[in-house]
Amino acid sequence: MRDPLTKTGHVRVRGAREHNLKNVDLDIPRDALVVFTGVSGSGKSSLAFGTLYAEAQRRYLESVSPYARRLFHQMPVPEVDDIDGLPPAVALQQQRGTPTTRSSVGSVSTLSNSLRMLYSRAGDYPPGQELLYAESFSPNTAEGACPQCSGLGRVYDATEQSMVPDDSLTIRERAVAAWPPAWHGQNLRDILVTMGYDVDTPWRDLPKKDRDWILYTDETPTVPVYAGLTPEETRRALKRKETPSYQGTFSGARRYVLQTFANTESASMKKRVMRYMVSKECPLCQGRRLRQEALSVTFAGMDIMTLSRVPLERLAALLRPYAEGTAPKGKARADKHPEQLIVTQRIAADLCARLDTMLALGLGYLALERSTPTLSPGELQRLRLATQVRSNLFGVVYVLDEPSAGLHPADTEALLDALARLKAAGNSLFVVEHALDVIRHADWIVDVGPQAGEKGGQILYSGPPDGLRDVAGSHTRRYLFTDAQDAVRPPERTPREPAGWLRLEGVTRNNLHDLAVCFPLGVMTGVTGVSGSGKSTLVSQVLVDLVGAALGQGGADEETEEGMDLEREADIPTVGHIAGPMHGIRRLVRVDQKPIGRTPRSNLATYTGLFDQVRKLFAATPAAKKRRYDAGRFSFNVAKGRCEHCAGEGFVMVELLFLPSVYAPCPTCGGARYNADTLAIRYNDRNIADVLGMTVDEAHAFFADEEAVARPLSVLREVGLGYLRLGQSATELSGGEAQRIKLATELQRAGRGGTLYVLDEPTTGLHPLDADRLLAQLDRLVEAGNTVIMVEHTMRVVAACDWMIDIGPGAGEAGGKVMAEGPPAQVAKARGSRTAPYLRRFLS
Ligand code: ADP
Ligand code: ADP
Ligand code: ZN
Ligand code: ZN
Incomplete structure (x- = not known):
């Protein structure tokens, strides 16, 4: 060669x-x-x-x-x-x-632009309607957006129910939960007192007229406020025209919620007020986001928004006859100028060519409107x-x-x-x-x-x-090189017997329709299927939702930090139920690849809890005792012991004029994070900053005699993280590293049993060697009486599971069914399963 x-x-x-x-x-x-x-x-x-x-x-x-x-x-x-x-x-x-940016499959691929061009130039217009520009078919432009919902497809409102979740409370007890917290909320209450409203009667017993005005008025009266006075004292002060504490301006609750939602730049404020809003499909455009003029133009009998919601596979099939010039030329079409037919063909051909690439990459089940x-x-x-x-x-x-x-x-x-x-x-x-x-x-x-x-x-x-x-x-x-002498071969193993079954019934979500499925307990299960077949929907959404709800734990959406997605409200919720008993599942844990923390203040040592033990050891040294330093002294998150110049971060941010800010080591502590007095305390001749600088391997040797520190460290070594430094910040860890840290933390408590572990593609980012290590750890969890259920594509890993559930046969609406289930050897023989042929190679 x-x-x-x-x-x-x-x-x-x-x-x-x-x-x-x-x-x-x-x-x-x-x-x-x-x-x-x-x-x-x-x-x-x-x-x-x-x-x-x-x-x-x-x-x-x-x-x-x-x-x-x-x-x-x-x-x-x-x-x-x-x-x-x-x-x-x-x-x-x-x-x-x-x-961060809101985009869709159509905008990222620019297919939406071409589709708008197609509707503008080659759509079927109602008689008498003028041709529209391409922009008029975009909900993101003033020309295109439905005037009632501004192109969102949903209208947002605040109702009495959404703003006053508990109507047994009085206004003083914060019945109007939607109002701002702290001082601002108190101010609004004091204004109501001045205006003579009753703030000490349960909300539901107030006259409707008063409730409506407080919630819905658009008036913003400015009145004198007597802070700290009772309603009775306020009345007297008003009568005597005493000098008020200040002049306060009122805002109705709905006005406050809607304006804050529309205008605030703070994500947390927005998120807060969203909790007090409800949304429904826009009655004018029926959720189709466009002006009526645009919606009245059709192609292949559909308006552009309806077409943007069909799977790409079907979209390509719909457009192909136009691209190939074989589409039936209806009357409207025959009347058209020949140029228009050429335009149709050219745009459709371009769209089809680009769609084909997406279909080839297995994305045919997505729709243009799907948000990224x-x-x-x-x-x-x-x-x-x-x-x-x-x-x-x-x-x-x-x-x-x-x-x-x-x-x-x-x-x-x-x-x-x-x-x-x-x-x-x-x-x-x-x-x-x-x-x-x-x-x-x-x-x-x-x-x-x-x-x-x-x-x-x-x-x-x-x-x-x-x-x-x-x-x-x-x-x-x-x-x-599987033929090499020292090649790693898949381990021979006999599948474990399930200890019980968790049965889900009537499951409907995304492409799953009234599905019934049984998950074995006390074993390791791999859920497989082509991309888009419904694995994540079943495992990471439905299973997590239903088991989470049964245990009173948060469901799939609970833990997303950016929970303020507008899309989320339009999400179809999980339909389905657990049939029969839970067979001793007491806890649900998702082990994912999300970061273990978003700030440099969390790190390996803090997350696993082992730093608490280390700090106790430092506080127990004679030198620390003499100076009365407690364990808190050795935390870089507490003022006593940390370097105040960098507030314990070890570095400071340097603003540059045109470039993104950069971080530089703190000039005071040189990155040590602590003040000199704290660093003077030594344990076995090392100070606390030295310990944070150790790798897990080094620390394991250093703390060999301290069981409480050494044990979590040895688990970290077992999952292959011996090379990480204890103080390595959460933000510098890869997804795979974060996942293994979570797993190591779980392994320390594995002894209890009764936990259901859910993993979605745990081997992403892992070399086969690391995937094998991960499997060994998961195996230990199962041996300790727990259940592991994972979505997985790597056949080496799936072949090592005790049980498999194969979803298919295809993606999107062509999937969503259980194609095969059983131990891997049995699934490998299943007909109609697209996984079986690939699995066979790993089962000798
Ligand atoms: P791979 O891609 O092979 O998994 P990486 O290049 O991501 O490995 O990481 C190599 C090493 O560099 C690891 O020890 C990792 O912890 C470390 N590392 C990765 N990103 C950072 C960072 N931003 N700052 C400091 N160390 C990092
Ligand atoms: P898999 O995990 O097997 O790749 P998914 O469960 O992610 O498949 O997807 C199954 C189907 O559900 C696909 O048609 C996908 O487009 C659809 N789907 C998944 N998540 C969403 C969502 N948030 N909104 C709309 N459709 C979704
Ligand atoms: Zn609308
Ligand atoms: Zn410092």
Whole structure:
């Protein structure tokens, strides 16, 4: 084989030191599919995103105006000596959590623009109506938006019920819960006192006239307020015309809620008032968001909003006859000018070509109107990828983060195809990936390792795939080359017998319709199926909702921090119930990849609780006792012991004029986070800041004699996190690392049993080696009498489960049924299951 490095140009990296990278040099080909592999935490992302992409972006931003620069989410300047031959880069990174901007499948893919053009130029207009511009078909423009709901499709209002949740309370007892809290709310109450309203009678016993005025009036009278006086005293003060404390202006509760909702810039205020609002479908447009003129224009018999709600697969089928010129030419159509037929055909053909790419990537079950915050990170990335494939860009490098995430093996072929098309168009592809199917298709592999964190950061191999076979230190090699002598083989195991069954009935949500399903208890279950078949709906929404409700715990939506989504209200709630007993399930725990905290104030040590023990040890030293330092003294979140200059953060924010702010080590404590007096206390010759700087491995050795500290540390080592530093902040941890920290925390309490653990694609971001470690941990949870249920795509992992539930056969409305269930060996034989053929290879 010809050396790809000489065939085309190449990218030359010298002295890369970002994060854990060990001053590495690297040469990789352009116009090729380069896959970065290695165990989690080895430094793949630091190389592909932190170094290569960050540098490409930095060079690009140097060429644009400072104003434009501010619009980018800029990455830090990478630690690297030199990079040559780097093309401009586009990153298609997985974004966890909700994207900040409100967008939809149609807007991200720009398909909505073409559809509007189609309606504007080639739609069927009612007789006498003038042609509309394309913008008139967008709910986001003044020309298009329904005047009653401003294009939202729903109207929001505040009612007595929503604003006064408990009408047995008096106004003084805050019956009007929607009013602002604290001083402002008290002020409104005092105004009512001045105006002679009764604030000490239960709300429901007040005259309707008074209740209506307080809630709904648009008047804003300004009256004297006598703060702190009783109603009786106020009356007298008014009569005597005493000088009031101040003049206060009243606002009705609804006015306050609606205005705050519309005008506030504070997300938490908005979220607060939303709790007191109700919404319903807009009566004017029936939720279709557009003006009547726009809705009266049809294509293929549908208005544009109705068409935006059909799955892409059906949309493509509807448009195809127009693209191919075979659509029936009805009377209206025949009357049209021939140019219009040409316009129809051209736009429809363009739409079909772009839709085909999306269908090929397994996105046919989505609709244009689906909002991006409701997509999984993998779906969003594939949507962006599909858009890029059609963009006709060339000469750029696409940097992707695990594009196979969320993909069933049956969908992976299409992904490889899309990548091949981008490459054929003259682009380079740098992909961080763990799926062996994808790695096998690489033109070039960069294997990073050998281990994670400080024990990684070296390039073990850089070259065509076959050469990796001879690299002894590579973990990837042992999974990739199954014929190698020391290849890792799937463990032989006998499935455990379920201890009981949890039966759900009448389940209806998204594409699940009146489904009945049984989950085995006391074993490990893998839920499989092509992407969009309904796995997450069943496990992460329905199961979590129903079991959560039965246990009185929060459901699926409870814990989302950005719970203020407008979409959420329109969400179809879970319909269904648990049939029969819960068989001793006492607790429900979701182990996901969400960050363990959003501020640098939480870290590994605080989250797992082991820092409490460490602080006690420091407080128990003779020196600390002498100075009367308690455990709180050793917390960087408490004023006593921390460095006050940085308030215990260890760094300070430096504002730059045109660039995003950067963090710099605190000049007072040099990053130690504590004040000098606290740092003077030593335990076995180390101060508290030294301990936070230790890796888990180091700390495990250091605290070997302290069971309460050593035990959680050994669990962290077992889940493969020995390389993390105790003080590493939550914001610097990857999703996979966060997940394993949660799991380690759970493993410490596993002894109790009776817990149901729910995981959604737990192996995302995990090298096969790490996935095996994860499995071993989950196995321990089951052995301790718990139940594990996970959505999973990796067949190696699924094959190791005790039980499987395969959902299908297809995606969206073509899915949502249980295709097969049973131990893996049995599911592997099931007919009609698209999972079975892939599973067979892992069951010998
Ligand atoms: P991989 O992509 O191979 O899983 P990463 O490149 O994400 O690995 O991480 C390599 C090492 O760098 C890990 O030890 C990780 O904890 C550390 N790391 C990652 N991001 C940061 C960061 N923002 N600051 C400091 N360390 C980081
Ligand atoms: P899987 O987990 O198997 O990939 P999902 O459960 O995510 O599948 O999706 C099943 C179906 O439900 C798909 O048609 C998907 O588009 C739809 N769906 C999922 N989440 C939502 C949502 N928040 N709003 C509307 N439709 C949704
Ligand atoms: Zn409307
Ligand atoms: Zn400081």
